[in-house]
Amino acid sequence: MKNQYLYAIFAACLMTFVFSGGALAAGENLADYHAGMNGCESCHANEEPSADGAYEFEQCQSCHGSLAEMDDNHKPHEGMLMCADCHAVHDVNVGDKPTCEACHDDGRIAK
Template sequence: MLKVLGLTVLLSFSAAATAASVADTHTEMAGCESCHADGAPSSDMAFENEACITCHGSLKELEGEMHTQHDGIITCSDCHVVHEEASANDSCANCH
Protein backbone atom coordinates (compact mmCIF):
# COMPACT_ATOMS: atom_id res chain seq x y z
CA MET A 1 0.00 0.00 0.00
CA LEU A 2 2.78 2.42 0.86
CA LYS A 3 4.53 1.67 -2.42
CA VAL A 4 1.38 2.59 -4.36
CA LEU A 5 0.92 5.78 -2.33
CA GLY A 6 4.57 6.74 -2.80
CA LEU A 7 4.41 6.13 -6.53
CA THR A 8 1.21 8.17 -6.80
CA VAL A 9 2.80 11.11 -4.95
CA LEU A 10 5.96 10.89 -7.06
CA LEU A 11 4.01 10.87 -10.33
CA SER A 12 1.92 13.81 -9.15
CA PHE A 13 5.00 15.87 -8.41
CA SER A 14 6.73 14.93 -11.66
CA ALA A 15 3.66 15.91 -13.71
CA ALA A 16 3.39 19.23 -11.88
CA ALA A 17 7.07 19.92 -12.42
CA THR A 18 6.86 19.31 -16.15
CA ALA A 19 3.58 21.16 -16.72
CA ALA A 20 4.24 24.52 -18.34
CA SER A 21 2.58 26.66 -20.92
CA VAL A 22 3.94 26.82 -24.45
CA ALA A 23 4.86 30.46 -23.83
CA ASP A 24 6.85 29.57 -20.72
CA THR A 25 8.95 26.99 -22.55
CA HIS A 26 9.53 29.25 -25.57
CA THR A 27 10.35 32.34 -23.50
CA GLU A 28 13.33 30.48 -22.08
CA MET A 29 14.82 30.47 -25.61
CA ALA A 30 14.77 34.17 -26.49
CA GLY A 31 12.21 35.97 -24.40
CA CYS A 32 8.92 37.21 -25.83
CA GLU A 33 10.71 37.98 -29.10
CA SER A 34 10.98 34.25 -29.82
CA CYS A 35 7.31 34.41 -30.86
CA HIS A 36 6.32 38.10 -30.99
CA ALA A 37 7.75 40.88 -33.18
CA ASP A 38 9.33 43.43 -30.85
CA GLY A 39 8.03 41.36 -27.93
CA ALA A 40 4.40 42.44 -28.40
CA PRO A 41 1.51 40.40 -29.82
CA SER A 42 0.31 41.28 -33.31
CA SER A 43 -3.34 42.19 -33.78
CA ASP A 44 -4.07 39.24 -36.09
CA MET A 45 -1.54 36.70 -34.73
CA ALA A 46 -0.12 36.30 -38.26
CA PHE A 47 3.45 36.96 -37.13
CA GLU A 48 3.12 34.50 -34.24
CA ASN A 49 1.67 31.73 -36.41
CA GLU A 50 4.44 32.25 -38.96
CA ALA A 51 6.97 31.98 -36.12
CA CYS A 52 5.47 28.58 -35.23
CA ILE A 53 5.82 27.41 -38.83
CA THR A 54 9.39 28.71 -39.09
CA CYS A 55 10.50 26.51 -36.19
CA HIS A 56 8.12 23.56 -36.30
CA GLY A 57 7.00 23.35 -39.94
CA SER A 58 3.57 23.67 -41.52
CA LEU A 59 0.62 21.57 -40.42
CA LYS A 60 1.09 19.18 -43.34
CA GLU A 61 4.70 18.60 -42.22
CA LEU A 62 3.88 17.85 -38.59
CA GLU A 63 3.21 14.43 -37.12
CA GLY A 64 -0.31 13.49 -36.23
CA GLU A 65 -3.44 13.14 -38.29
CA MET A 66 -5.03 16.13 -36.54
CA HIS A 67 -2.36 18.40 -38.03
CA THR A 68 -2.58 17.17 -41.63
CA GLN A 69 -6.41 17.16 -41.60
CA HIS A 70 -6.49 20.84 -40.63
CA ASP A 71 -3.78 22.12 -42.98
CA GLY A 72 -5.01 25.25 -44.75
CA ILE A 73 -8.09 25.44 -42.53
CA ILE A 74 -6.82 26.70 -39.18
CA THR A 75 -3.68 28.20 -37.65
CA CYS A 76 -1.52 27.07 -34.76
CA SER A 77 -3.05 29.55 -32.32
CA ASP A 78 -6.54 28.23 -33.06
CA CYS A 79 -5.71 25.13 -31.02
CA HIS A 80 -2.63 25.93 -28.97
CA VAL A 81 -3.48 28.26 -26.08
CA VAL A 82 0.07 29.40 -25.54
CA HIS A 83 -0.17 31.43 -22.35
CA GLU A 84 -2.11 28.83 -20.37
CA GLU A 85 -1.42 25.29 -19.26
CA ALA A 86 -3.91 23.70 -21.65
CA SER A 87 -4.01 20.80 -24.05
CA ALA A 88 -4.50 21.66 -27.72
CA ASN A 89 -7.07 18.84 -27.81
CA ASP A 90 -9.26 20.83 -25.40
CA SER A 91 -10.00 23.32 -28.20
CA CYS A 92 -11.51 20.69 -30.52
CA ALA A 93 -14.95 21.31 -28.99
CA ASN A 94 -14.82 24.92 -30.23
CA CYS A 95 -15.40 23.66 -33.79
CA HIS A 96 -16.56 20.05 -33.52
Protein backbone atom coordinates in the same frame (compact mmCIF):
# COMPACT_ATOMS: atom_id res chain seq x y z
CA MET B 1 33.28 -4.85 -10.78
CA LYS B 2 34.24 -1.27 -9.92
CA ASN B 3 33.69 -0.21 -13.56
CA GLN B 4 30.19 -1.71 -13.54
CA TYR B 5 29.36 0.23 -10.39
CA LEU B 6 30.62 3.50 -11.91
CA TYR B 7 28.74 2.79 -15.14
CA ALA B 8 25.51 2.19 -13.18
CA ILE B 9 25.92 5.48 -11.30
CA PHE B 10 26.67 7.36 -14.53
CA ALA B 11 23.63 5.81 -16.26
CA ALA B 12 21.36 6.66 -13.31
CA CYS B 13 22.58 10.28 -13.28
CA LEU B 14 22.14 10.59 -17.03
CA MET B 15 18.61 9.21 -16.91
CA THR B 16 17.72 11.52 -14.02
CA PHE B 17 19.03 14.50 -16.00
CA VAL B 18 17.19 13.52 -19.18
CA PHE B 19 13.87 12.75 -17.56
CA SER B 20 13.85 15.62 -15.07
CA GLY B 21 14.04 18.15 -17.91
CA GLY B 22 10.95 16.66 -19.53
CA ALA B 23 9.12 16.42 -16.22
CA LEU B 24 9.81 20.06 -15.40
CA ALA B 25 8.66 21.20 -18.82
CA ALA B 26 5.45 19.14 -18.64
CA GLY B 27 3.89 21.45 -16.03
CA GLU B 28 5.22 24.65 -17.55
CA ASN B 29 3.02 27.12 -19.44
CA LEU B 30 3.62 26.94 -23.22
CA ALA B 31 4.31 30.66 -23.49
CA ASP B 32 6.84 30.57 -20.64
CA TYR B 33 8.50 27.50 -22.16
CA HIS B 34 8.93 29.20 -25.52
CA ALA B 35 9.98 32.51 -23.93
CA GLY B 36 12.86 30.63 -22.31
CA MET B 37 14.41 30.29 -25.78
CA ASN B 38 14.63 33.97 -26.76
CA GLY B 39 12.24 35.88 -24.55
CA CYS B 40 8.88 37.01 -25.85
CA GLU B 41 10.50 37.57 -29.25
CA SER B 42 10.64 33.80 -29.65
CA CYS B 43 7.05 34.21 -30.83
CA HIS B 44 6.29 37.94 -31.06
CA ALA B 45 7.87 40.75 -33.09
CA ASN B 46 9.10 43.48 -30.73
CA GLU B 47 7.60 41.51 -27.81
CA GLU B 48 4.06 42.50 -28.87
CA PRO B 49 1.35 40.27 -30.34
CA SER B 50 0.46 40.94 -33.95
CA ALA B 51 -3.08 42.09 -34.70
CA ASP B 52 -3.99 38.99 -36.72
CA GLY B 53 -1.63 36.36 -35.26
CA ALA B 54 0.03 35.77 -38.63
CA TYR B 55 3.54 36.59 -37.40
CA GLU B 56 3.19 34.19 -34.47
CA PHE B 57 1.84 31.49 -36.81
CA GLU B 58 4.95 31.91 -38.98
CA GLN B 59 7.13 31.59 -35.88
CA CYS B 60 5.40 28.32 -34.91
CA GLN B 61 5.97 26.92 -38.39
CA SER B 62 9.61 27.99 -38.47
CA CYS B 63 10.33 25.55 -35.63
CA HIS B 64 7.57 22.95 -35.82
CA GLY B 65 6.88 22.82 -39.59
CA SER B 66 3.63 23.45 -41.41
CA LEU B 67 0.39 21.75 -40.44
CA ALA B 68 0.61 19.68 -43.62
CA GLU B 69 4.03 18.39 -42.52
CA MET B 70 2.75 17.29 -39.13
CA ASP B 71 0.73 14.24 -38.09
CA ASP B 72 -2.70 13.26 -39.38
CA ASN B 73 -4.46 15.37 -36.73
CA HIS B 74 -2.91 18.56 -38.11
CA LYS B 75 -3.08 17.98 -41.89
CA PRO B 76 -6.84 18.56 -42.34
CA HIS B 77 -6.50 21.98 -40.69
CA GLU B 78 -3.89 23.32 -43.14
CA GLY B 79 -5.12 26.57 -44.67
CA MET B 80 -8.06 26.83 -42.25
CA LEU B 81 -6.55 27.32 -38.81
CA MET B 82 -3.51 28.79 -37.11
CA CYS B 83 -1.67 27.03 -34.29
CA ALA B 84 -3.06 29.37 -31.62
CA ASP B 85 -6.62 28.46 -32.64
CA CYS B 86 -6.15 25.17 -30.79
CA HIS B 87 -2.98 25.72 -28.76
CA ALA B 88 -3.69 28.74 -26.56
CA VAL B 89 -0.06 29.19 -25.55
CA HIS B 90 -0.73 31.56 -22.66
CA ASP B 91 -3.46 29.31 -21.21
CA VAL B 92 -2.16 25.73 -21.49
CA ASN B 93 0.86 23.79 -20.28
CA VAL B 94 3.51 21.88 -22.17
CA GLY B 95 2.14 18.43 -22.97
CA ASP B 96 -1.53 19.47 -22.86
CA LYS B 97 -3.24 18.44 -26.07
CA PRO B 98 -6.50 19.90 -27.31
CA THR B 99 -9.24 17.42 -28.09
CA CYS B 100 -11.26 17.19 -31.28
CA GLU B 101 -14.43 17.61 -29.23
CA ALA B 102 -13.34 21.12 -28.22
CA CYS B 103 -14.40 22.27 -31.71
CA HIS B 104 -16.16 19.30 -33.33
CA ASP B 105 -19.41 18.38 -31.59
CA ASP B 106 -20.56 16.19 -34.46
CA GLY B 107 -18.70 13.02 -33.38
CA ARG B 108 -15.67 13.45 -35.64
CA ILE B 109 -12.44 12.18 -34.09
CA ALA B 110 -8.81 12.11 -35.15
CA LYS B 111 -7.75 9.05 -37.12
